[in-house]
Amino acid sequence: MDTSDWFRQRFDPHQCPVLNHTHILDPQALRWWLGLQHNTDKQTLEEVMSQLFQVIPPPSLDLQPLPSRCRSCAVVGNSGNLRHSGHGKMIDSHTSVIRMNKAVTSGFEEDVGNRTTHHFLYPESAVDIVDGASLVLLPFKVKDLQWLTSALSTGHITMTYMRVKERIKADLEKVLVVNPEFFKYCHEHWTEGHGRYPSTGLVALIYALHTCDQLSLFGYGADQNGNWDHYWEENPYPGAFRKTGVHNADYETQIIHRLAQEHKITLRT
Template identity: 70%
Template sequence: QLNRKICLTTILVFIIITSRLCPLILCQFLHDSVSSSFRPCSCSDGCISDPKGSIWFSGRYNPEQQPILHAKNNNFDPDSLAWWLGLQRSGNDQSLEEVMEKMFQVISPPTVDTGPVHTRCRKCAVVGNSGNLRGSGLGKLIDSHSFIIRMNKAVTRGFEKDVGNRTTHHFLYPESAVDVEHGVNLVLLPFKLRDLEWLTSALSTGHIRMTYMRVKDRVGADKDKVLVVNPVFFKYVHDHWTEHHGRYPSTGMLAIVFALHTCDQVSVFGYGADKQGNWHHYWEENRYAGAFRKTGVHSADFETEVIHTLNKEGKIKLYP
């Protein structure tokens, strides 16, 4: 009889405890499930596209922007397109649509997914060419990222310890063109209509050898791994990020904002001056302060301010 009373008492206590705890457990489970389903990515320590946390960022970042040019359905804003066409007059009598049609007969339509995916955590490294990378020892960290963006005439051979040796995306334009390795995405920054024509030529006939200067007539790249930055994206960066400082944004600034729209987390390396305040490329020895800081068309000071604010707001991780 005593054992029966003890057993009944134990069951009663269990029922009382679980009746109070179960709703709490159920609520927590539902909260976690809902929160997970609405998170823009699976990164445990935050996602760029999460609108929370930065009013400054939310006022500039437009998730609807399409950073990559497609063969069709680009929905060009007429004002933005007119601004881009006026950046550098190239004396071309063809329309953008005509030039694009020929280009997409040579390169494959893009397949990269730029939208956020709640089950993915795409960590990207944007690697600039600043001399501040010399002696940094950041090579392994850079190579650990999913996407590794380099630009222009970036050199890795001989500097692997500081800059790494992996590249997934190489940003360039005709006047800064280099051959890219097999498997690497060539990402064209078209500052003028002639640049799109050059890309078509450089991957086929090689007949274009001049823009406003002598350029490579052919470039080594996988035709099915070529991406072209949308001309309208230039105006978006100019309006929202560099705020009309300079005639148009620099390659480095465009690469960072491109990464903000393509990646879930962004780390930035090799931007700014070295420890002595000199501006130079890490593979060069010409350490003259201001060597490429003021180009006449970009505002390095304002762009640097934007990059540091992105770091302060937790939207990028800047490695000095």
């Protein structure tokens, strides 16, 4: 498949999406990441990572896509445009099904399916992970890594900047942490500095671009009435999702549509 200059300028095949126990972060990436949210902890990142990888094993997954394997991925956003879509069986037919944050499947199977292989979250959006799926932490601060260690072991961390789940159900063998350098790459190469940092949904999409052979995208953007909401709830303030002051939803939507035009993803609406 031909690759355009637009895609080549953005996609870096050498990026490592997942943090491992031996990784030493680039100083510039570390400085950017530490500035995302307020950090007050006196522990060094190395100390925190060392403690984390005593609770979870270093990642051993082969993340590289291979045509012979034909790993198909469904990245499922939480948009209200999934309501009455009937996409459930199509979503579940993919090799990997990526969901994020507080995604609900029970009661919505016809539209969103019921399989999950990877669940992206951060402490403030945490839910228990279904059996067999990978918890994928998107960390915004050192405290998030400490919370993951605690939530999978002692349960002693109950607050970040708000109340968080003390413990979380997840398969320790399948826990992954998004590399902060990859997060910065998504911000600089893909959203190009629009917004303070990319949304969880955009990071999950770029992660899938790096790990999947065939990629379908469901449940992103506004519904047919222009409302931005979650498919499992009624939202009285539909514009709020676009006006967080953190993400640039309109620019991220442009990226998604361009990727579809470039035939790098299939956008299901």
